[in-house]
Amino acid sequence: xWVLIVLGVVVAAVLYFVGIYNGLIRARNQAKNGWSQIDxxxxxxxxxxxxxxxxxxxxxxxxxxTLEKVVQARTAAIGAKGPAEAGKAEGxxxxxxxxxxxxxxxxxxxxxxxxxxxxxxELASTENRIGFARQAYNDAATTYNNKREVFxxxxxxxxxxxxxxxxxxxxxxxxxxKVEF
Amino acid sequence: xWEQIRSNRRRSAFVVTAMGVLLVAAGMALGAYVNPTFTGMxxxxxxxxxxxxxxxxxxxxxxxDIMLRMTGARQIRHExxxxxxxVVEEMAIAAQLPQAPRVFIVDDPSPNAFAxxxxxxxxxxxxxxxxxxxxxxxxxxxVIAHEIGHIKNRDVSLITLAGVMVGSIxxxxxxxxxxxxxxxxxxxRSRTSSNRDGGQAIILLVAILLLxxxxxxxxxxxxxxxxxxxxxxxxSSAFFTRYPEGLASALExxxxxxxxxxxxxxxxxxxxxxRPLRKGQKMSATSAFATHPPIADRxxxxxxxxxxxxxxxxxxxxxxxxxxxxxxxxxxxxxASVPLRQPAAAEQGGPRERAREASDAFxxxxxxxxxxxxxxxxxxxxxxxxxxxxxxxxxxDGDLGPWTE
Numbered sequence: 001x002w003v004l005i006v007l008g009v010v011v012a013a014v015l016y017f018v019g020i021y022n023g024l025i026r027a028r029n030q031a032k033n034g035w036s037q038i039d040x041x042x043x044x045x046x047x048x049x050x051x052x053x054x055x056x057x058x059x060x061x062x063x064x065x066t067l068e069k070v071v072q073a074r075t076a077a078i079g080a081k082g083p084a085e086a087g088k089a090e091g092x093x094x095x096x097x098x099x100x101x102x103x104x105x106x107x108x109x110x111x112x113x114x115x116x117x118x119x120x121x122e123l124a125s126t127e128n129r130i131g132f133a134r135q136a137y138n139d140a141a142t143t144y145n146n147k148r149e150v151f152x153x154x155x156x157x158x159x160x161x162x163x164x165x166x167x168x169x170x171x172x173x174x175x176x177x178k179v180e181f
Numbered sequence: 182x183w184e185q186i187r188s189n190r191r192r193s194a195f196v197v198t199a200m201g202v203l204l205v206a207a208g209m210a211l212g213a214y215v216n217p218t219f220t221g222m223x224x225x226x227x228x229x230x231x232x233x234x235x236x237x238x239x240x241x242x243x244x245x246d247i248m249l250r251m252t253g254a255r256q257i258r259h260e261x262x263x264x265x266x267x268v269v270e271e272m273a274i275a276a277q278l279p280q281a282p283r284v285f286i287v288d289d290p291s292p293n294a295f296a297x298x299x300x301x302x303x304x305x306x307x308x309x310x311x312x313x314x315x316x317x318x319x320x321x322x323x324v325i326a327h328e329i330g331h332i333k334n335r336d337v338s339l340i341t342l343a344g345v346m347v348g349s350i351x352x353x354x355x356x357x358x359x360x361x362x363x364x365x366x367x368x369x370r371s372r373t374s375s376n377r378d379g380g381q382a383i384i385l386l387v388a389i390l391l392l393x394x395x396x397x398x399x400x401x402x403x404x405x406x407x408x409x410x411x412x413x414x415x416x417s418s419a420f421f422t423r424y425p426e427g428l429a430s431a432l433e434x435x436x437x438x439x440x441x442x443x444x445x446x447x448x449x450x451x452x453x454x455x456r457p458l459r460k461g462q463k464m465s466a467t468s469a470f471a472t473h474p475p476i477a478d479r480x481x482x483x484x485x486x487x488x489x490x491x492x493x494x495x496x497x498x499x500x501x502x503x504x505x506x507x508x509x510x511x512x513x514x515x516x517a518s519v520p521l522r523q524p525a526a527a528e529q530g531g532p533r534e535r536a537r538e539a540s541d542a543f544x545x546x547x548x549x550x551x552x553x554x555x556x557x558x559x560x561x562x563x564x565x566x567x568x569x570x571x572x573x574x575x576x577x578d579g580d581l582g583p584w585t586e
Contacts, residue, residue: 030277037274118263125267132275135423139519140277 020153024160027144031163034137035083038166041129042077042090048126049074049097052119056100059110066103070096083166090130091168097123130168138165193339196406200346200399204229207350207395210388211357217381217388233349240345241299248297254285254307255546262286262542265313265321269306272326275421276333282306288543292316292435295453296328299338306332313539315434323418323428327454330417336410343403350399357392407472415479416495423490423522429483436476478502491519552581 053067060067073093080089101120110116141163148157205226212225259266266284273281278301285307292312298304306328308321316324331337419425435455456473485498499505544562552561552571556579563571565584574581 034277037277041274121263121267125263125271128267128271129274132271132421136275136277 017152017156021156024144024147024153024157027140027147028160028163031137031140031144034133034140035166037133038130038137041126041133042086045093045123045126045130046074046078048119048123052100052116052123055113055116055119056104056110059107059113060103063103066096066100070100072096083164087166087168094127094168134166134168141165193406193410196402197339197343197346200343200350200402203395203399203402204233204346204350204353206391207353207357208232210391210395211353213384213388214357214360214392217384229349229353232352233346236349237342237345240341248295249285249305249307252287252289252307254287255543257284257286257542257546261545262313262538264318264538265308265542268318268322268325269329272322272329272421275326276329276417278304278329278332280304282329282332284308286310286313286539286543286546288540288547290314292438293453293455294324294328296331297337298332299341301332304332304337310539310543311438312435313542314536315438316431319422319424319427320431320434322422323424323431324454326418326421327414327428329421330414331410333417334410334413336414339410340407343406347396347399347403351396354392354396357389361389361392404472408474411473412479412482412499415483416492416499419483419486419490419495420492420519423519425483425486425490425495425521429480432476432480432483436480486521488521489519490521494519550584552584555580555582 049070053071056063056067070093073089073096077086077089077093080086104110104116142165144163147153148160148162208229209222209226212221212223212228215221215225257266262284265286269284270281280302282296282298282304283306285305287307287309289309290311292309292315294306294308294312296304296306306325308324312324313321415428418428422428432455453473455476456471482495482498482502485501486494487498488494541562547564549562549564552563553559554561554574554577557574557577559574559576561571561575561581563584569584571581573579
């Protein structure tokens with residue numbers, strides 16, 4: 001009789017920890033998914049920039065420096081590794097882009113260019129996508145981190161690494177480039 | 182991340198079960214009425230379940246395309262209306278949907294939007310041209326996020342399931358009551374039969390009472406369920422966008438128009454963002470028979486979400502306005518409170534450009550092409566069948582350029 005009870009308790013405990021383990025795996029996968037979505041959107045932004053620079057070149061002849069800055073920031077952002085470094089590089093790229101869009105205000109011909117307008121919309125949307133992907137990733141990462149730290153999950157979560165949050169370090173990065181019309 | 186809707190899922194399962202019990206009870210009542218024995222009741226109950234299963238199978242099997250076809254919605258591509266498609270894709274990312282929904286446009290001046298799709302891999306968001314005409318980007322985002330909230334919370338399957346159940350119960354009750362009307366009452370018939378007794382008379386009385394009450398009860402449950410899911414989709418919208426003001430201001434704009442929507446049925450009504458008005462119907466005050474909660478309440482709740490956009494923030498705001506809770510304190514441990522964001526930058530184009538973009542998007546999605554006048558620059562939009570029959574510009578009689586899609 002006692003053997004049965006002990007056995008039952010042990011089985012229940014094992015099942016309980018299996019449940020916790022699976023929950024941790026699920027939360028980690030959710031966070032990983034979120035991160036890959038950010039990656040996709042950052043790449044989308046990097047792909048849009050050469051087109052934008054190409055379109056603007058003809059109109060903004062005296063602003064080579066600004067264009068150069070955008071191109072350099074893009075190259076640096078492509079080379080960045082890991083959330084912390086990427087956050088910094090993307091912040092600089094965002095700042096360079098908003099500087100560029102502010103300058104483009106002085107060129108009415110450029111602003112009337114259909115191609116430029118649609119690129120502007122795509123870039124603004126990409127900024128939003130990065131923002132929302134980051135929001136979803138950070139929520140998932142926080143959930144996962146909480147799950148692995150609370151007792152009793154902390155007893156078995158040794159092999160689960162803490163997820164890094166993704167913060168973009170530059171004011172104005174999170175918002176759409178401000179453009180007055 | 183979706184812990185917060187788990188308790189609501191349980192609650193919805195309970196509601197659907199309660200409706201199932203009502204359905205079987207109505208079936209048994211009808212069975213007892215036709216043949217007041219135990220076998221009659223069992224046969225009636227099984228018949229009710231079969232009726233429901235068949236109807237549900239038809240509703241699920243025929244898929245989302247029926248509703249889309251009924252409303253005349255057309256699928257658009259990215260280049261037809263970049264802003265709308267971008268906003269939908271942004272919200273799909275915020276909601277972590279595995280796949281961005283397809284985007285459809287309905288050519289209807291009444292501003293409204295709906296979502297369909299049971300399979301998360303293949304979902305659809307549809308908006309009317311009237312909606313695109315009056316909303317700015319932040320407002321559009323709020324509305325799309327509400328629809329994606331319906332998708333994420335699995336409301337589409339739930340509403341179909343429950344809606345079909347109500348339909349079955351109504352059919353059963355009508356059958357029973359009509360039979361009663363034409364036969365002049367089962368009680369009298371049973372009284373004349375040789376083996377009548379008091380027990381049977383009581384069973385028959387209960388059966389008739391059930392047949393009268395079941396459809397009313399089922400509809401009350403159904404509408405309460407639908408209103409609840411509407412609030413939850415609002416909460417999801419605030420959470421995805423981190424900007425409840427967008428949806429609040431959109432709802433206000435929607436409530437100030439009184440253009441009736443052309444085609445809606447009672448079953449599909451819960452999928453719209455605001456209750457679709459039918460022709461000749463007036464926007465009435467709150468009632469137990471409404472699929473949607475009053476817009477004024479929804480706006481006030483969204484606007485009282487001071488300082489946060491999480492489910493907990495919505496829950497507290499809901500409590501302030503309606504005096505009770507909706508999400509449930511225990512189920513919002515995660516995503517309880519998250520900071521709000523700032524409104525987006527001013528966008529290009531006024532209401533006029535928006536209106537043109539909206540109708541152009543629908544026209545190109547319907548296969549219309551453009552011929553540009555060489556003299557005055559007017560753009561003539563025409564379906565392929567008419568494009569060749571136009572020889573001169575209708576405005577200046579100038580030459581029309583080639584037809585482009």
